[in-house]
Amino acid sequence: MVKTRGLASLQKKNPTTHRHMTVLNLSKIAVKAMGRNKMRTFLTMLGIIIGVTSVITMLAIGEGSKESIQEQISSMGANMLMVHPGSDERGGVRMDRSSMQSLTLDDIEAISRYATHVSALSPMVSSGGQVIAGANNWPTTIQGVGKDFLEIRKMEVSEGVMFTDYEVKRAGKVCLLGQTVVENLFPDIESAVGQTVRFKNIPFKVIGVLASKGQNTFGQDQDDVILAPYTTIQKRIMAITHIQSVFASAENEMVSEQAEEEITLALRASHDLDDDEEDDFNVRSQQELIKTFSSTSEMLTLLLGAIAGISLLVGGIGIMNIMFVSVTERTREIGLRMAVGGRGRDILSQFLMEAVIVSVGGGLIGISLGLILAYGMGNLLVWPVVVTNQSIMLSFLVCAVVGIFFGWYPARKAAGLDPIEALRYE
Amino acid sequence: MKNEIIEILDLKRNFSVGIETVQALKGVSFTVSEGEFITIMGASGSGKSTLLNILGALDRPTEGNYVLDGTNVGTLSKDQLAGIRNQKIGFVFQSFNLLARTSALENVELPLMYNSSVSPRKRKNLAEKALETVGLADRMDHAPNQLSGGQQQRVAIARALVNDPVMVLADEATGNLDSKTTMDIMALFQDLNRQGKTIVFVTHEHEIAEYSNRTIVLRDGEIVKDHANLGRRAVLD
Ligand SMILES: Nc1ncnc2c1ncn2[C@@H]1O[C@H](COP(=O)(O)OP(=O)(O)O)[C@@H](O)[C@H]1O
Ligand SMILES: [Mg+2]
Numbered sequence: 323m324v325k326t327r328g329l330a331s332l333q334k335k336n337p338t339t340h341r342h343m344t345v346l347n348l349s350k351i352a353v354k355a356m357g358r359n360k361m362r363t364f365l366t367m368l369g370i371i372i373g374v375t376s377v378i379t380m381l382a383i384g385e386g387s388k389e390s391i392q393e394q395i396s397s398m399g400a401n402m403l404m405v406h407p408g409s410d411e412r413g414g415v416r417m418d419r420s421s422m423q424s425l426t427l428d429d430i431e432a433i434s435r436y437a438t439h440v441s442a443l444s445p446m447v448s449s450g451g452q453v454i455a456g457a458n459n460w461p462t463t464i465q466g467v468g469k470d471f472l473e474i475r476k477m478e479v480s481e482g483v484m485f486t487d488y489e490v491k492r493a494g495k496v497c498l499l500g501q502t503v504v505e506n507l508f509p510d511i512e513s514a515v516g517q518t519v520r521f522k523n524i525p526f527k528v529i530g531v532l533a534s535k536g537q538n539t540f541g542q543d544q545d546d547v548i549l550a551p552y553t554t555i556q557k558r559i560m561a562i563t564h565i566q567s568v569f570a571s572a573e574n575e576m577v578s579e580q581a582e583e584e585i586t587l588a589l590r591a592s593h594d595l596d597d598d599e600e601d602d603f604n605v606r607s608q609q610e611l612i613k614t615f616s617s618t619s620e621m622l623t624l625l626l627g628a629i630a631g632i633s634l635l636v637g638g639i640g641i642m643n644i645m646f647v648s649v650t651e652r653t654r655e656i657g658l659r660m661a662v663g664g665r666g667r668d669i670l671s672q673f674l675m676e677a678v679i680v681s682v683g684g685g686l687i688g689i690s691l692g693l694i695l696a697y698g699m700g701n702l703l704v705w706p707v708v709v710t711n712q713s714i715m716l717s718f719l720v721c722a723v724v725g726i727f728f729g730w731y732p733a734r735k736a737a738g739l740d741p742i743e744a745l746r747y748e
Numbered sequence: 749m750k751n752e753i754i755e756i757l758d759l760k761r762n763f764s765v766g767i768e769t770v771q772a773l774k775g776v777s778f779t780v781s782e783g784e785f786i787t788i789m790g791a792s793g794s795g796k797s798t799l800l801n802i803l804g805a806l807d808r809p810t811e812g813n814y815v816l817d818g819t820n821v822g823t824l825s826k827d828q829l830a831g832i833r834n835q836k837i838g839f840v841f842q843s844f845n846l847l848a849r850t851s852a853l854e855n856v857e858l859p860l861m862y863n864s865s866v867s868p869r870k871r872k873n874l875a876e877k878a879l880e881t882v883g884l885a886d887r888m889d890h891a892p893n894q895l896s897g898g899q900q901q902r903v904a905i906a907r908a909l910v911n912d913p914v915m916v917l918a919d920e921a922t923g924n925l926d927s928k929t930t931m932d933i934m935a936l937f938q939d940l941n942r943q944g945k946t947i948v949f950v951t952h953e954h955e956i957a958e959y960s961n962r963t964i965v966l967r968d969g970e971i972v973k974d975h976a977n978l979g980r981r982a983v984l985d
Contacts, residue, residue, distance in 0.1 A: 344864045351861055358849045658845045661806060662859035662907070663834020665827045741806050745845065 348668070352675035355655075359648075363680060366644045369637030370684030370724070371691065374717045377630035378692025379699070381713040384623025386706035391615045395608060397535075399476045401575045402608040403440070403582055405429075405568035405589065423564040424593065424602045430568060432592035437570070437584035439577040444468035445565040447555045453548060454520045455507040462503055464521050464548040466555025467569070474571045482515040482530030485551055493553040497521075498530040500545040519548075524558050526550060578609045631720075637684070638724035641677055645732035649673065656736050657744025670737035677729020678722060685721030689714055753914055753946060754780035754803065759812035761798050761969075772798040774969040775812070780915070780948065785941040787957040788950045790966035796950045797919055799966065803948060804839055804917045805832040817914050834862050838908025840918040844900045846892040852879060852903045853888040859911045878906035882936060898929035905936060915946035922956065934959045 356363045407424040430445050447466040452459050469484055471477075485496050499507070499514055508514045517528045526548075535544040556562055572581035582605050589603050649656070656669055664672075693709060700707040761773040772795045780786060788796050801807040802814060805821055808829070814821045817836055824832065833839070846855045856875040860866045866874070879888055882902040892900050901921060908916050918937070922930040938959055941947050949960060957963045958981045965973035 347861055347864060354850070354854070358847070654845060655847060658847070659858070659862075660830065661804075661833060661839050661845075663830050663862040663911075665830040665862075667827075668830075668862060742801055745841065 348671050348675050349679075352672050352679060355652075355672065356676055356679065362644065362648065366641055366680045367684035367687065369640035370634070370681050370721060371637075371688040373630065373634030373637035374685050374688025374721060375691040375695060376633050377627065377717050377720075378689055378709065378713060379695045379707075380626035380630040381623060382692070382696035382707040382709045383699075383705065384619065384626045385708040385710055385713070386700070388616060388619035388623060389708050390706035391619055392612055395612050395615060397476060398608065399474055399571065400608055400612070401572040401578050401581075402474055403570040403572060403578065403585060403605060404607075405570070405585060405603055405605050407566070407603050423562075425565050425568060426563070427565060429589055429592050430565070432588040433568065433570065433585055436588040436591070437581060439573050439581040439584055440570045441573045442470040442473045442571040444471040444474055444569045445552050446471070446567045446569055447552050447560060447562065447565050449522070449555060449559050451522055453503065453507065455517060458507045458509070460503060460506040462500075462546050462548060464497070464550055464555060464559070466550055466552035466559075468552060470571075471549065471569060474569045477535065478533040479530045480533040481513060482528070484530060490551040490553050493557050494551055495524060495526050495554060495558070496529045497526040497548050497550040498532055499528055500532050500547040501534040502543055502546040503548055504531055521548070522559050524554075526554075572607070575609065578607045582607050634717075634720060634724065638681070638728040641680060641725065642728035642732060645673065645677055645729055646735070649732050649736045652736075653739065653744045653747040656739050657741050657747065660739070660741035661745060666737040669739075670733045673733035673736045674726065674729045677733065678725035681721045681725030681729075682718070685718055688721075689717055692717075751782045752779045753782050753817050754778075755813070755815045756803075757813040759799070759802065759809045759814060761795075761802065761807070762810045772969050773802075773809070776966075776969070776971055777812075778964060778971065778974060780946060782946055783941070783944055784962055785937070785947045785960040786949065786962045786964060787960040788948065788964050788966060789952065789954070789957050792952060794966040795969040796952075796966055798969075800917055800919050800948065800950050803915075804837050805829045806839075830862075834859060835911055836914040838905075838911065838913040838916040840901070840904050840908050840916065840921045842920040842923040844892070844897075844904045844924070846900055846903055846907075848893070849891055851889050851891060852884060852895070852906075855892070855903055856906045856910050858907060863911070874910050875906070878910040879903070881909060881940075882906045896929075897925050898932055901925060901929075901933055902936065905933075905940075909940070909945075913945075915948060916940065918947070918949045920950060920952070922951070922953075930956070 405425065425445075427445065430443060433440060434443050444467045448463050449466075450461070450463045452461050453464070465471075468490060469487060472479065472484055479498065482498070484498065485494060488494075489496050497519065499519070504514045507519060508517060511517065514528050514531055518525050519528060520526070532545065532547070532549070537543055552565065556565075568585075570581070570585065572578040585605050586601065589605075590601065593602060595602070659669060659672075696707045696709050699705045756779070757777050759773055759776045760771070763770040763772055776795075776799060788799060790796050798807070802809050803816075805816070805824075806829075809822060812822075816832065819832065821829070821832065847858070853872070853875050856878050857871050860871040860874060876885075876888065879885060882905050884899060884902050884906065887895060887899060887903075890899075892903070895903065901924075905916075905921075908918075916937075922933050925933060934956060937947055937949065941961075947960075949956070951957065958977060960977055961980045962976050963973065964971055
């Protein structure tokens with residue numbers, strides 16, 4: 323009968339007790355194996371690096387444009403409300419708004435009386451045409467407004483003064499010029515204030531210059547404008563009694579919706595509309611505009627993210643590809659590891675670990691590159707970029723999942739090898 | 749009487765190749781005692797490697813019993829076989845099978861990497877000791893491509909010794925070496941044997957068998973001879 327070697331050393335080396343590889347040992351094995359072929363490791367990482375870099379950059383651009391749109395809309399007055407004639411009904415035949423005459427000064431009166439959450443109110447009539455000063459002329463729009471208009475639109479007077487209610491009452495021939503108009507009409511004169519400009523043969527005295535607001539979200543030059551009392555434009559230029567639109571401010575952003583409702587009710591009453599009749603005007607708030615544009619730019623973010631996500635997927639497939647090649651190439655190594663005691667699950671873990679280290683390592687490099695690229699673009703191209711923590715966490719998580727997912731099959735293949743055949747592999 | 753560390757009884761190993769069945773081992777029985785140096789001889793295809801793979805727990809017999817150091821290997825799971833290989837067996841291959849671009853020391857440490865009860869410090873100590881045993885104390889940091897064939901096989905032998913195995917199995921371990929180096933390696937094996945290691949050495953060369961103290965000859969999967977080499981030669985004589 324077989325007797326065991328009576329050595330104490332053998333008792334403690336009972337092989338049937340469960341040995342477990344510590345994660346530390348496994349990582350060491352994986353890192354050493356990867357270090358043996360640095361070029362391959364790097365090339366495998368490259369796909370992930372590019373994928374994550376583009377995810378971070380794309381999301382930064384998407385998020386950046388979203389925030390900049392929101393900011394710009396808010397800068398036009400986050401609690402601004404606008405009323406235009408005509409219903410907002412879609413699909414039906416709509417008339418040209420400017421030819422509609424459903425809004426009148428009585429409506430302004432009604433709103434100011436009933437809409438308690440409205441803090442500022444101004445009618446608006448506008449007319450396009452050539453403005454002339456001496457030998458210079460410039461095509462622009464003259465907007466007839468009330469004196470609250472500046473407050474509503476968050477505009478400021480940089481020079482001179484805004485017209486008063488008195489000027490409105492007497493339809494004074496005074497105006498304020500936007501910067502673009504000033505530059506084109508008075509290129510050589512130090513101050514436009516005090517000068518006279520002609521619009522449709524009516525002379526306007528320039529009493530103020532507006533502070534520059536630059537372009538708006540839609541690329542329109544907000545400085546290419548002339549403001550004058552609405553009464554002046556109504557009577558002296560357009561010869562109308564109705565108004566084209568109403569601008570108002572809610573007391574604050576929170577009550578914007580209530581203010582909108584109050585305006586609607588005031589106008590319905592003022593227009594004598596029955597319950598079954600539709601509004602013959604429509605009220606739009608800046609808040610709605612922000613929502614609309616936010617959802618558009620969220621779509622953009624999603625789209626950019628999806629494109630970048632695909633490149634990450636391709637990176638993952640790259641990992642799988644190279645891992646498969648690597649498993650075949652290292653068949654003898656695998657056989658040897660098994661011969662010296664590596665179990666199937668040790669081999670599996672090693673290759674899985676290699677895949678995860680490659681993908682997570684690539685992910686970390688990609689995140690760094692993405693940050694550099696995003697902020698580089700932000701600084702050099704003055705492009706609005708915002709890197710969110712979520713996008714970083716998301717990329718990192720996706721990398722780990724990609725590593726495990728795409729490393730799994732090659733690792734399984736390696737673990738399933740027969741040690742004898744693997745050792746014999748040429 | 750010496751301790752028997754291996755008992756093999758009517759061992760059979762069949763391979764199915766397509767619809768045919770190849771009987772690589774047709775009922776082999778023998779025992780190995782602690783401290784023996786056995787050569788397994790036979791022509792190519794006689795079943796030597798098949799037998800050695802079963803002895804080394806790399807493969808399981810189709811039929812028959814194999815008891816190693818008190819454990820019936822035939823009943824063990826794959827993972828348990830891996831455990832046996834890790835702690836009771838040292839394997840030396842014809843083609844060295846060292847990890848490329850990896851130092852001799854790290855190559856020797858490899859089996860201990862799969863044994864979490866050995867600390868990193870102890871792992872390094874044991875590997876250094878094993879390399880000293882095979883006479884490569886001054887080559888520990890060398891990668892395989894910086895070593896001669898004989899030195900590479902010494903590293904492989906050190907790797908087989910590092911876990912203090914019950915026995916060392918060698919399959920044509922000198923097959924890739926010139927005759928001078930072959931002698932050196934055989935001297936090393938004899939040395940190890942003198943220090944108490946049990947060795948099973950597969951070869952098809954008669955001269956090599958003369959350095960062992962027992963020869964088992966296989967032909968077509970059966971033992972045709974099993975005799976002691978009374979006049980065992982020492983390489984250094
Ligand atoms: N995996 C296998 N599949 C099929 N036949 C095999 C396999 N391994 C070995 N054999 C056959 O078993 C016999 C013995 O092979 P082997 O043990 O390698 O011989 P040796 O090592 O003595 O040259 C040979 O006929 C060989 O073809
Ligand atoms: Mg063979």
